[in-house]
Amino acid sequence: MSVLIYTENQDGKFKKVSFELASYGAALAKQMGTEATAVSLGQVEEAELQKLGTYGISKVLNVADQRFALLDNQAMAKAIAAAAAKTASKVVVLAHNNLGKAVASRLSVKLQAGLVTAAQGLPSSLSPFKVSKVVFTGKSIGHVLIHTDMKVLTLSYNSFGVAESPVSLVVESFDPGMTDSDFALTVEQTQKVTGKILLSEAEIVVAGGRGMKGPENWGAIEELAEILGAGTACSRPVSDEGWRPHSEHVGQTGKMIAPNLYFAFGISGAIQHLGGVSSSKVIVAVNKDPEAPIFEAADYGIVGDAMKVLPQMIEAAKELKA
Amino acid sequence: MKLLVLIGNVPDTTTKIKFNADRTAFDASGVQWIINPWDELALTRAMELKETTGGAVETITVANVGRQETEATLRKALAIGADKAIRVDADVRDAFYVANQLAQVCKGYDLIFAGIEASDYNGAAVGGMLAELLGIQSVSAVSSVQIEGGKLHLIREIDGGSQSVSVATPAMAIVQKGIAKEPRIPAMRGIMMARSKPLEVVQPVDTEIRVSFESFELPPAKAACKKFSEEQGKELMHALREEAKVL
Ligand SMILES: Cc1cc2nc3c(=O)[nH]c(=O)nc-3n(C[C@H](O)[C@H](O)[C@H](O)COP(=O)(O)OP(=O)(O)OC[C@H]3O[C@@H](n4cnc5c(N)ncnc54)[C@H](O)[C@@H]3O)c2cc1C
Ligand SMILES: Nc1ncnc2c1ncn2[C@@H]1O[C@H](COP(=O)(O)O)[C@@H](O)[C@H]1O
Numbered sequence: 294m295s296v297l298i299y300t301e302n303q304d305g306k307f308k309k310v311s312f313e314l315a316s317y318g319a320a321l322a323k324q325m326g327t328e329a330t331a332v333s334l335g336q337v338e339e340a341e342l343q344k345l346g347t348y349g350i351s352k353v354l355n356v357a358d359q360r361f362a363l364l365d366n367q368a369m370a371k372a373i374a375a376a377a378a379k380t381a382s383k384v385v386v387l388a389h390n391n392l393g394k395a396v397a398s399r400l401s402v403k404l405q406a407g408l409v410t411a412a413q414g415l416p417s418s419l420s421p422f423k424v425s426k427v428v429f430t431g432k433s434i435g436h437v438l439i440h441t442d443m444k445v446l447t448l449s450y451n452s453f454g455v456a457e458s459p460v461s462l463v464v465e466s467f468d469p470g471m472t473d474s475d476f477a478l479t480v481e482q483t484q485k486v487t488g489k490i491l492l493s494e495a496e497i498v499v500a501g502g503r504g505m506k507g508p509e510n511w512g513a514i515e516e517l518a519e520i521l522g523a524g525t526a527c528s529r530p531v532s533d534e535g536w537r538p539h540s541e542h543v544g545q546t547g548k549m550i551a552p553n554l555y556f557a558f559g560i561s562g563a564i565q566h567l568g569g570v571s572s573s574k575v576i577v578a579v580n581k582d583p584e585a586p587i588f589e590a591a592d593y594g595i596v597g598d599a600m601k602v603l604p605q606m607i608e609a610a611k612e613l614k615a
Numbered sequence: 616m617k618l619l620v621l622i623g624n625v626p627d628t629t630t631k632i633k634f635n636a637d638r639t640a641f642d643a644s645g646v647q648w649i650i651n652p653w654d655e656l657a658l659t660r661a662m663e664l665k666e667t668t669g670g671a672v673e674t675i676t677v678a679n680v681g682r683q684e685t686e687a688t689l690r691k692a693l694a695i696g697a698d699k700a701i702r703v704d705a706d707v708r709d710a711f712y713v714a715n716q717l718a719q720v721c722k723g724y725d726l727i728f729a730g731i732e733a734s735d736y737n738g739a740a741v742g743g744m745l746a747e748l749l750g751i752q753s754v755s756a757v758s759s760v761q762i763e764g765g766k767l768h769l770i771r772e773i774d775g776g777s778q779s780v781s782v783a784t785p786a787m788a789i790v791q792k793g794i795a796k797e798p799r800i801p802a803m804r805g806i807m808m809a810r811s812k813p814l815e816v817v818q819p820v821d822t823e824i825r826v827s828f829e830s831f832e833l834p835p836a837k838a839a840c841k842k843f844s845e846e847q848g849k850e851l852m853h854a855l856r857e858e859a860k861v862l
Contacts, residue, residue, distance in 0.1 A: 303774065364773065366743070366753050389739075391772060394731075395755030395789065398743025401711070407825035408710065410739050423829065428736050432632045435736070436829045447739075477752050478780055481768075485776035493774060497861070521862070532792075539758060539793045540772055545628055545734060546652050546792055554861040565628050571834065575859045577851065578840070588840045593854060597845030605848025612849075613856055 295330045296322040297382035299373050300345065300353075301392060302337045309494045310388045312348055316456040317448055318386055319349025320415055325384070330354065332376035332467070334369060335361035339464070346462030348455065354379060354467035364392060365478040368471060370399035375469035377404060377443075389447035390493045397447045406443035411549075413452040430545045430568035449572075450493060451551045492541065495524030497554045498573070500543065502528040502566075504559020504580060504599060508536040513603040514558060520610040526550065528560050544569035558599040562587025579603075616762065616784065618665070618675045619724040620658045621717065621741065622692050623651035623733040624685040634831045641735070641831070650688055652798070653730030655695075657788075659795035660760055661728060662696045668762050674698045676724070680705055680716045686814065693809035694801030700812070705819035708827070714744035715822040721745065725784040726767060731756060731791045736828075742789040752786040758793030 298318035300311035315331060322329035331345055331353040345353055354376045361369065373396065377385050385400065387393035389411045401408035411427040413434065421438050427449060428435040492498065499518040501511060511525075518525045525541055532542040543550055545565040555573035559580060560566060567590050570576065578591035579602045588594050595602050626632075627647040635642050650658070658677065665672040677692040678701040679685050689700040703716040721727060727749075729742025746753035758777070759770035768781050769788060801809070843851045856862040 301774075308774065364778075366755060367746075370747065390774065391756040392774070394739040395743055395753065398710070398740040399747040399753065401740070402714075402744050402747035408740055408744075409826060411737055426737075428831065429626075429632045430734055430737060431834075433634075433831050433833055435831050437826050438829050439826050441823075441825050478754065478782055481779040481781060483773070483776060483778045487775075489775065491775050540777070542792060549737075554855065554859075568628075575855070575861045577855070588842075590837065591840045592837070592859065593843070593851055594840045595843050595845060595848065595851060601845055602848040605846075606852050609849040609852035610862075613852065613862060 295328045295380045295382045296325065297377050297380050297385045298329065298331045298350070299385065299387045299393070299396070300331050300333050301388060302333065302335055302341070305336055305338045305341065307337065307341050307344065310390065310450060312344070312455050313450070313453055314386055314388060314448060315345050315348035315350050317415070317453045319458055320453070320456065321384065321386070324415060325419060328352070330380045330382065332356065332373055334372055335359065342464050343462060347457050347459050349458040349460055350462060351460050352380070352463045352465060355464050356467050356469055358471060360471070360476050363476055363478055363480055365476050366395045366399055367477065368475040369396045370403055371475060372469040372471060373400050374403040376467060379467065383442065384444045384446065386446045386448055389449050393447045397445050401445040404443045404445065405441065406445045407439035407441040408445045409437050409439060410447045411449045412446045413449050415453070427549070427572070431549060431571045432568055449551060451553070490522060490524040492524040492526055492548060492550060495550070495552050497521050497523035498526050498550060498552045499523050499556045500526035500528070500560060501531065501558045502560030503530050505531070510600065511537070513600070513607065517556070517603060517607050517610055520607065520614055528566050557587055557591070558603065560587055561585050562590055616672050616725040617723065618661045618672055618726050618728070619721055620654060620661050620675065620677050620692070620697065620728045621730070622654050622658070622677045622679045622689060623730060624648050624679060624681050624688040625651045625733055625735045628652065628734060632833070638830050638832060639828070648685070648688055650691060651730050651733050653732070653790055653792070655798040656792070656795045657728035657730060657790045658692055658695055658697060659799045660790070662799060663795065664760065664762055671762055676701060678717060678720060679703070680707055680713045682706060689814060690809050691801060693812045693814070694805040695799050696805060698812065700814040701817060702814065703817050703819050708824050710738040710740035711744055711825050712822045714741050714748055716819050717741070717745050718748040719820055720817055721749065727785070727787045729787060729789050731789055742787055746787040749785070752782045753789060754780060754782060754786065755789040757788045757790045760788050760794065
C-alpha cells in the first residue's frame with residue numbers, strides 16, 4: 294500500500310507545486326501508516342528527481358518518455374493508473390491546476406476512485422475518509438466523505454505548504470506500456486511567456502482593475518511585481534477589454550488563487566472577483582472609494598489614488614529588497 | 616457534425632451562500648438559477664460554429680442531469696439556439712454519478728463541450744470523467760475551437776502560456792473563458808421557437824455514489840481592514856513585512 298503523487302515538470306525541472314505535493318504525500322502517508330511514492334512523466338533531470346527525497350518521497354517511478362511533453366490527458370491518466378497499480382496505491386494526489394484537474398477526472402474513472410478536487414490540507418479522518426474542499430468559488434468550505442477504497446485528490450495550491458522530511462529515495466524507471474496510439478493529440482504550436490512568475494504558483498500577486506484606467510498604466514503594477522517576485526493578475530473587465538491577457542483574469546470565471554499576499558489596485562471587489570481571491574492569506578486594497586466592497590475583504594487598505602500610492606510602494610519595495 | 620453542450624444549472628453568481636440549519640445542505644430558497652457561465656459560453660461558441668462552417672455542424676443538442684426545476688435552464692438553452700434538449704431525471708449526487716448518467720445519453724456526438732467547472736461545488740470533473748467513460752480524447756482549459764476538414768483545432772491554456780492543438784473527432788472540449796466573447800441572450804423569436812423544440816426526459820441508471828458532502832461551513836469572518844492614508848504607502852509596506860510577515 295502507498296500514497297502516490299503525480300509530480301509535474303516543465304523543461305526538465307519539477308514545477309514548484311510538485312514539492313508541495315511531495316510534502317503533502319509524505320504527511321498523508323505518515324497519517325495512513327504507509328509510504329509516499331511519486332510518478333514522474335517525461336524527461337526530468339536526475340538531480341531534480343533526487344530532490345523529492347528531501348520532502349519525504351521514498352520512491353519515484355520515472356517514466357522518461359518524451360511523448361508525455363504533449364500533455365495528452367488520456368495518455369497521462371493511463372500512465373498514472375499503471376503507476377498506482379504498480380505501487381499498490383490507495384490514494385493518488387495531483388495538483389489542483391489546469392493539468393491536474395484534467396487528468397485527475399479521467400484517472401478517477403480508470404481507478405474507480407472517489408474524486409475530491411480543490412482539497413484543502415490533510416484528511417480530518419481516515420475512516421471514513423474525510424477531507425475539506427473549496428465550494429461556491431471560495432465562498433464556503435465543504436467537508437467531503439469518500440466512500441470508495443481508491444481515492445483521487447487534487448490539492449489546492451498553497452493549502453498545505455512545503456515541508457522537508459528527508460528520506461532516502463529510490464529512482465526506478467517504469468514502463469507503463471504506452472503505445473503510439475495512446476498519444477492522439479497533435480501539438481501545433483506553443484506560445485510561452487518566459488521569465489514570468491506563474492500566477493497559479495505565485496506567493497505574491499499584484500492585481501489591477503478598471504480603476505487603473507488603461508493598459509498604459511500597468512507599468513507600475515509590473516514594476517512592483519517584478520521587485521517582489523510576484524505574479525500579475527487583473528479583474529474580468531480588464532481582460533475583457535484586452536488591457537491584459539485572459540490568463541491573468543482572477544475570480545469566479547477566471548482563476549482561483551490563494552497567494553500569501555494579494556494586492557488589489559483599483560478593483561471594486563465585486564462578489565465574483567472576491568470568490569477567486571478570498572483564500573489569499575493577506576489582502577491589500579488601494580481604492581479611491583471608501584465604500585468599495587474590497588475593503589471588507591482586505592486586511593490592509595488605503596483609500597486613495599492608485600497612481601499616487603503605487604510609486605510609494607515601489608520605493609518601499611526597493612528598500613525592503615535591497 | 617453533431618455537437619453536444621453539457622448544461623449545468625447553478626445559482627446566480629451574486630447569490631449569498633447559505634446552508635440549512637445543521638449545515639448539511641445548501642439552502643436554495645430564493646435562489647435564481649442560471650446556466651453555468653462556461654456552459655453558456657460553450658453554447659454560444661457552438662452556435663457560432665453552426666453559423667459559420669457552411670453546414671459542417673448539423674445539430675446542437677444540450678444535456679442536463681437534474682430534476683424538473685432545471686427545465687427552465689434547458690429551455691433557455693433552446694431559446695439561445697440549441698436544436699434539442701435531453702434531461703436525465705435525477706438528483707445530482709456526485710460528479711461520477713452525473714458523468715455516468717450523461718454517458719448513457721451522450722453517444723454518437725462528434726464534439727462535446729463541457730465547462731471547466733460548475734460554479735456551485737467547483738468539481739471541475741464531469742467533462743473529464745465523461746470523456747473517459749466514452750473513451751474519447753479530451754482537451755481542457757480550451758479558449759478557442761475551430762472545425763476544419765473534420766478535425767478540431769483548439770487553443771488551450773497551459774502553465775505559463777498557450778498551445779494550439781488538433782484532435783480527431785469524436786472529442787471533448789472542456790472550455791474556459793475566451794471561448795466566446797459574450798454569452799448570447801435569447802431573442803423573443805428564440806423564446807417562442809424554444810417552446811416547440813424537443814426536450815427528451817430520460818430515466819437515470821443505477822450508479823454507485825462515490826463521494827458525498829457531510830457538512831459545510833462559511834469562512835471565518837475577517838478582522839477589520841487596517842487603513843493607512845494616501846501618503847502612507849511605505850508604512851503599509853513596512854507593516855506587511857514587520858506585522859503580517861508576508862514580505
Ligand atoms: C457571471 C459573472 C461572472 C463574473 N466573473 C468575474 C470574475 O471572475 N472576476 C472578476 O474580476 N469579475 C467578474 N465579474 C464582474 C464583476 O461583477 C465586476 O464587474 C468586476 O469584478 C469589476 O471589475 P473592477 O473592480 O476592475 O471594475 P469596477 O467595478 O469598475 O471598479 C473599479 C474600481 O476602481 C476604483 N478606482 C477608480 N479610479 C481609481 C484610482 N485612480 N485609484 C484607485 N481606485 C480607483 C473605483 O472606486 C472602483 O471601485 C463577473 C460578473 C458576472 C455577471
Ligand atoms: N448536472 C449536470 N448536467 C449536465 N452537465 C453538467 C452537470 N453538472 C456539471 N455538468 C457539466 O460539467 C461541467 C463541470 O462541472 P463540475 O464537474 O460539476 O464542476 C459543467 O460546466 C457542465 O458542462
